[in-house]
Amino acid sequence: MTGRTEITVVGGGLAGLIAAVEAAEAGAPVRLLEARRRLGGRATSTPGPFxxxxxxxxxYAGTELWDWLRRRDLQxxxxxxxxxxxxxxxxxxxxxxxxxxxxxxxxxxxxxxxxxxxxxxxxxxxxxxxxxxxxxxxxxxxxxxxxxxxxxxxxxxxxxxxxxxxxxxxxxxxxxGWSALVGRLGAHARTLGVRIELDAGVDAAGLDELRAAGPVILAVEPGAARRLLGDDVGGDGRxxxxxxxxxxxxxxxxxxxxxxxxxxxxxxxxxxxxxxxxxxxxxxxxxxxxxxxxxxxxxxxxxxxxxxxxxxxxxxxxxxxxxxxxEATGAVDLPGATWRDRPAIDRGDGLWLAGDWVAAPGHLAEVGCTSAVTAAGAAVAARGAAVVASF
Missing domain, CATH: 3.90.660.50 (Polyamine Oxidase; Chain A, domain 2)
Known part of the structure; x- marks a missing residue:
């Protein structure tokens, strides 16, 4: 690894954008890849007139997502x-x-x-x-x-x-609508230097290449995560x-x-x-x-x-x-389970998950925010350790 090793975020929904902003604010170079031609994922709105x-x-006021947005005046x-x-x-x-x-x-x-x-x-x-x-x-x-x-x-x-x-x-x-919120998040990320690439889908082989090059945060829906990782990382088909x-x-x-x-x-x-x-x-x-x-x-x-x-x-x-x-409305917990029983954020070998379906506390989109902040912090720390080791 070199001193310019990037953190790659795969997925440009709310969780991916929050992870990218967190990592960039910590001083890391960040690249965000979104498979669609627009940012937002499920946080999207029709163009109008309706x-x-x-x-x-x-x-929701009083949640981590609300507080995170307010601290940056992005709400x-x-x-x-x-x-x-x-x-x-x-x-x-x-x-x-x-x-x-x-x-x-x-x-x-x-x-x-x-x-x-x-x-x-x-x-x-x-x-x-x-x-x-x-x-x-x-x-x-x-x-x-x-x-x-x-x-x-x-x-x-x-x-x-x-x-x-x-x-x-x-x-x-x-x-x-939430597309307006996504627009503010995307603009803020670009201001911080995040390189956002649209229409940039990643397959399993491409994900392996990204992981070999540096830390990766996978901020996609459960079905996409299963396809990319080749294992059952969660999702209940609801x-x-x-x-x-x-x-x-x-x-x-x-x-x-x-x-x-x-x-x-x-x-x-x-x-x-x-x-x-x-x-x-x-x-x-x-x-x-x-x-x-x-x-x-x-x-x-x-x-x-x-x-x-x-x-x-x-x-x-x-x-x-x-x-x-x-599988687009966040996780639910059945009797005997808590958020800690959901798919772990840290997948090992330089890969972290972020999204409203992984092991983080909160309500609906707040889970995505909490997991994104956690994943970004871990990725930044891992990148820093790798950069030091490269000298």
Whole structure:
């Protein structure tokens, strides 16, 4: 190795960009390779006039990702939602007030839930089956799982405490969508000297060559990591159905939380009007898909939530997009497992993983940030040791 040995980051999503910035800020030369013709990975938005993210993304105050962005003034205009027009769907009905079954959730604010018991079993024993079902449905927006009740009670309750049970609203919507956030990250990385190469895919042989030349941070989705490394490094095959619609404006709810089927709907243009044309709104829905569920069946469930919350919406549609994403919503922990049981960041021989599915703490994209910071620090240290050894 020479004194100019670069750290190579493979993957230009949020985790890859954060890793590149961290390493460059530490004084290391950094090269970032992105297979697509744009940066961002899953942190992408439609170009307009209806601006929709790939899923109902939000930043959350009080998380490592939020703090990391704020320290660099990269969060941009991130607005706290203040609309009171939130409704819940419970037992097939739209309600403006939480059902009685959800009342015990407030007692979870300072409760330590067990790791080795699933949420449904634990809450059924504590508060009964109705409360267990309602809280599991509430957790759909935090886990993107088709059945949050099957997950570790500790995993779900920690996220409820950090996001939903805070005294102040944690969510922040990014003006211009997450593509605008990615644009700021990319510009900051270039200012620090990061060499960003787009349309620069890497195969397994290419990854081996990169590892031989210097430290490598692999910041890709689980499927890509499996293909590049040739082994099972994680990923659980979970799928999420997405439905985005641009609607002529009416009195649609700002948020719909479907407690029946863990579906989440949000109207971000209620917070940031620039996300939709004048006189229109953009509504985004998401719901975890069962292992054998078809996209058509999943979309029908999402549409049923719109039917209940916004009757007549079909006659107001001006734009529509639907999709299913696989292994694209971060890791979940089953009973008996914690984030420490996910794929390790340090893979040995000068390779580190970064992403929202690896062994790092946090909530959704925060996991990607935490793992990227950890991976970058280790890569910088390894590079420094190699440079010293080369003299």
């Amino acid at each position: 601006v929709a993210n790939l899923g109902p993304h939000a930043l 941009g205009r991130a607005v706290t939602p203040r609309s009171p027009h939130m409704v819940l769907r419970w037992e097939g009905r739209i309600r403006r007030l939480p059902p009685r079954a959800l009342a015990p959730v407030l007692r979870l604010r300072r409760t330590a839930a067990p790791v080795d018991v699933d949420l449904r079993t634990w809450l059924t024993d504590r508060s009964g089956p109705d409360t267990a079902a309602a809280v599991a449905g509430l957790a759909g927006a935090l886990t993107f799982d088709h059945d949050p009740g099957r997950l570790s009670a500790a995993f779900v309750v920690e996220r409820l405490q950090r996001i939903f049970l805070r005294p102040t609203v944690a969510a922040r919507y990014v003006d211009g 799928r999420v159905a997405l439905l985005d619609v641009g609607l002529a404006r009416a009195r649609d709810p700002y948020v719909v939380i479907d407690l029946d089927e863990a579906i989440f709907s949000t109207r971000p243009s209620a917070v940031l009007p620039g996300l939709a044309p004048d006189g229109a709104d953009v509504v985004q829905l998401s719901g975890g898909m069962a292992p054998d569920e078809t996209l058509d069946d999943a979309e029908a469930r999402l549409e049923a939530v719109l039917d209940a919350a916004s009757p007549g919406w079909r006659g107001r549609v001006e734009w529509r997009r639907q999709a299913a994403v696989r």
